[in-house]
Amino acid sequence: MADAVFLALTVITIGSAIAALEMRSLIYGSIALMGTLGGIAGFFFLLDAPFVALFQIAVYVGSIAVLILFTVMLVKRELIFKKIEDKRRKFAGIGLMLIIMVSLGAVFLDSGIKTMTTDEPAPDFRDIGIDFVTYYWPALILMGLLLAGSVTGALVLAKREDVENDQRAN
Amino acid sequence: MTSELIDFTLVSVALLGIGIYGLAVKRNFIRMLFAVEIIINAANLNIVAFGRFLPHSSGQTMALFSIAIAAAEVAVGLSLIIVAYRMYQNVDIADFRSLKG
Structure with missing residues (x-):
């Protein structure tokens, strides 16, 4: 326990x-x-x-x-x-949360994972590095490109195009 | 591992419920991003908890990919918040209606 x-x-x-x-x-x-x-x-x-x-x-x-x-x-x-929220939806949201927690929790408690235990030794974290440079290397490169693309996209999105119009700066 | 799988799963279910509550009730854009973060972390916790049962480290590798992709998502989401705030001077999503048909 x-x-x-x-x-x-x-x-x-x-x-x-x-x-x-x-x-x-x-x-x-x-x-x-x-x-x-x-x-x-x-x-x-x-x-x-x-x-x-x-x-x-x-x-x-x-x-x-x-x-x-x-x-x-x-x-x-x-x-x-300022707290911005729908007052009417608050109780509905709490109800939804409780429904999800109780129903999913009951399903998990009723399922076989309740008694699952493992005797596996903990995986060596050096294996992660080996995985990354051997089997998963295309995914690793794709992930790097995705990160670079998203950061560049974020910079482009947040760039101000109205800098010469300095009313916002004040 | 002293705690069992079901404990981690129940924590993950609780976090998922809290995140969905936040998405349903809050109208503040930034708070909704908090709720999305909480849901993503619940998913990562599940991935690592179930991956502990594998004899190799694939579960942890998958969790690392998931964390990195979530970081990309947050970067884009925050810049969208900044753009929307600049356009509407507000963070209430009820005001962001220009895409509504």
Whole structure:
């Protein structure tokens, strides 16, 4: 059964996921999102995947969360602290969440994975590197091109074309 | 591995539910991106948890690909937020109606 570290990570992850969505300030919300992403990294450590965990910390906690923080800072101050949500949909959303959690949870609890345990030794993270440069090398190159393309696309999208019209700068 | 597979799966289901709640209720573009991030992380957690049962490291390799593609998605999504904010001076998706027929 679950041990103390697992329970603590669960509380951190789910609590900060709720906080990320429900906190009034978007800045605190994005810091809470960092807690969720870090908690997931902790789960990866528990699953004997230290390389994926460090990748998660480097990519998500390190870069994506900071990118989100900077985007939040570009937004007007009153919008950061304003809660925009459909009041009518709130209860429907909570109901949908509970339906998904209960039904999927019941399915999983009823299925065979409840008793699945493994005696496999933890995979060596050096195998990941070998995988990347042997079997998965076309996918790795495609992924690099995709990342370069998306970052370039993001820069092109966010480029201002009205810089000479400096009314926005003020 | 002291915890069992079902524990990780249940955490993942809880995160999926929270993410779908956020997508359904929130109208703030940035918060919806938070919800998408939470859902993607629930999926990654599942991938690694099930991949632990393989004798080789394919599950972790797949999770790494998934994380990298999610990073690309976030970069594009954030720049879309910036463009939409510049056009409408708001982050409420109810205002982004110019594509509505």
